[in-house]
Amino acid sequence: MFRIRTAVAAAAVATIAALAVAAPASAHDELVSSTPAADAQLTAAPAELSLTFSNNLLSLDENSGTAITVVDATGEDWVDGEPVIQADSVTVPLAEGMPNGAYAVTWQVVSSDGHPTSGEYSFSLAAAEASASPSATPSETAGEQPEPAKTTQPEQQPDSMQWPLLIGLGVVVLAAIVIVIVIAARRKR
Incomplete structure (x- = not known):
């Protein structure tokens, strides 16, 4: 016994x-907010995408493992530059002329613990005029700002x-x- x-x-x-x-x-560090926010319905195309995490991100060099895509329904990626990491945030510029429709955002960053973490979410764009016209003046777009960032819980990939x-x-x-x-x-x- x-x-x-x-x-x-x-x-x-x-x-x-x-x-x-x-x-x-x-x-692992978690995504606490995003601009545009998850499930946001925008009336103007955003100039950039920004993600804020629960802790500072690691960024050792340009090949740090940070990657963001913003893909429309046709599969075109609208990211127009390299991600910029500042403490707990990562920002990426978006190309002009984004058409109305749904966009899938996928991201991967290196957490403060050194492990990669990733997720995805979506938002949609329904601009009154086609955002492809570069003739919009700053005063016209100033009234049509994207929704403010809100706390989101993106889907985590099962592996993490x-x-x-x-x-x-x-x-x-x-x-x-x-x-x-x-x-x-x-x-x-």
């Missing part, structure tokens, strides 16, 4: 230790959110197998 208790206690300690190790791995859960589940299953083997061995004696 003493060995069974010891095995159960050891399995419990192993499970708690594995979950404690897995918990920090799930603490599922690993800690899968690791914890694997440890629990392994502990259960060990317990069953110990009990079976005990009964054979």
Whole structure:
């Protein structure tokens, strides 16, 4: 009976230790706001896209792993330059002439913990006039600003959110197998 208790206690300690190790791995920085915001319905084409995260982002060089796309229904990417990282924000310029319709934003950044994190969201554009006309004066576009940034929870890619859960589940299953083997061995004696 003493060995069974010891095995159960050891399995419990192993499970708690594995979950404690897995918990920090799930603490990647999260997107806290975006401009344009997720599901925003804009009346004027935005000049840039800005994402703000829960912590400062890593940016070691131009190839830091940061990537943003803003793709319309035809598959055209409207990003018009390299992402600029400043502390907890990343901004990318958008090309002029964005047509009305839905846009899918995908992003990947390197979290403060050094791990890449990514997500996606969408917004739509329904400008009164086609935004392709460059003759709009600043006073005309000043009244048609995009909606202010709001807190969004973009869809996380399954890889970044599922690993800690899968690791914890694997440890629990392994502990259960060990317990069953110990009990079976005990009964054979």
